[in-house]
Amino acid sequence: MRPTVARPPIVNGMTRDYTPWTPDDAAAWIAVPREDDDKYRRGVLGMVTGSDQYPGAAVLGAEAALHTGLGMLRYLGPERAASFVLQRRPEAVTSPGRVQAWLLGSGIDPSNLDGVTTDRFRVAAGSGLPIVLDAGALEVREQTSGPVVLTPHFRELSKAAGWKLDEVAADPAGAAARAADEWQATVLLKGHRTYVASPSGLGLVASSAPSWLATAGAGDALGGILGALVATHSDEIANDEDALARLAATASVVHGLAAARASGGGPLTVLGLIEAVPATIAGLVSRSGSR
Ligand SMILES: NC(=O)C1=CN([C@@H]2O[C@H](COP(=O)(O)OP(=O)(O)OC[C@H]3O[C@@H](n4cnc5c(N)ncnc54)[C@H](O)[C@@H]3O)[C@@H](O)[C@H]2O)[C@@H](O)CC1
Numbered sequence: 001m002r003p004t005v006a007r008p009p010i011v012n013g014m015t016r017d018y019t020p021w022t023p024d025d026a027a028a029w030i031a032v033p034r035e036d037d038d039k040y041r042r043g044v045l046g047m048v049t050g051s052d053q054y055p056g057a058a059v060l061g062a063e064a065a066l067h068t069g070l071g072m073l074r075y076l077g078p079e080r081a082a083s084f085v086l087q088r089r090p091e092a093v094t095s096p097g098r099v100q101a102w103l104l105g106s107g108i109d110p111s112n113l114d115g116v117t118t119d120r121f122r123v124a125a126g127s128g129l130p131i132v133l134d135a136g137a138l139e140v141r142e143q144t145s146g147p148v149v150l151t152p153h154f155r156e157l158s159k160a161a162g163w164k165l166d167e168v169a170a171d172p173a174g175a176a177a178r179a180a181d182e183w184q185a186t187v188l189l190k191g192h193r194t195y196v197a198s199p200s201g202l203g204l205v206a207s208s209a210p211s212w213l214a215t216a217g218a219g220d221a222l223g224g225i226l227g228a229l230v231a232t233h234s235d236e237i238a239n240d241e242d243a244l245a246r247l248a249a250t251a252s253v254v255h256g257l258a259a260a261r262a263s264g265g266g267p268l269t270v271l272g273l274i275e276a277v278p279a280t281i282a283g284l285v286s287r288s289g290s291r
């Protein structure tokens, strides 16, 4: 039996308490495929990410989702980004079809949306399926009909909510809670500590990441990890109003632990982090198996 590890103390935000989300907590939110699973039953993620300006974000999100594990990835972004995704990951499918969850917005400038992306945002928002909104898709929350999790960093939250950047930076825990209340959506606010607030009042905080993670593209990888976790837990999301918050905190823990593994105390690249995700998940699964 493993020794019991003391849970870190609760972080008191001004408006709600945040319970630390530990690797043991995260381990319970990894879907391990069963013998009777097939690619569709495991979960299909639809991704509308990347643009001519930022095709790399699409590649990082797709790589991260596939390394986290899912039945199928449907990449439905613009043509140039799609060809980069296919060059790295020929298993990605680029034709529309059924999905269990959506990831929208990484690598997209909301002031410069192309027609295909706008149409696909509309279809995803109206599907009623669980949806992860990142970077250029934060505003899509206003059109959605299903469960939503948003993944802004400080500047994105300040812009989307119309709050001063200094205020968000001074009290990120409070800002995440306020956004979750106002938007009636789960909010994951990125930073050295990542705060997850759900509209029901749940607060979770993940702090497993080394500061070496502060590098361009790290958030695009987090989006892919979360997208895969959401696509493989559609039943749990339908039955538990806080499942999205727990999955978001789990994504942050997986991301932070993979970053620590890739870093080994020194600099990391985002592809290095992504390559460390399968071993990170195997480590979490073996923890939950030993309980
Ligand atoms: N390889 C890729 O394709 C990458 C794409 N990314 C995408 O890029 C888009 C913009 O993301 P950001 O996180 O940069 O958005 P931010 O809201 O942080 O910044 C927007 C813009 O403000 C300027 N800016 C802000 N702070 C600055 C500073 N301290 N020094 C210099 N310029 C500053 C930059 O011109 C930047 O493009 C998102 O769609 C994101 O997903 C980024 O994730 C980086 C990697």
Ligand SMILES: Nc1ncnc2c1ncn2[C@@H]1O[C@H](COP(=O)(O)OP(=O)(O)O)[C@@H](O)[C@H]1O
Residues within 6 Å of the ligand: 153, 190, 191, 192, 193, 194, 209, 210, 211, 212, 213, 214, 215, 216, 217, 218, 219, 220, 221, 222, 255
């Ligand atoms: N100082 C830090 N320590 C630990 N993690 C960090 C730090 N700064 C940023 N991060 C993490 O790195 C990622 C950066 O995401 P984001 O700002 O969206 O970057 P990008 O848009 O370039 O992909 C987030 O997951 C965030 O939590």
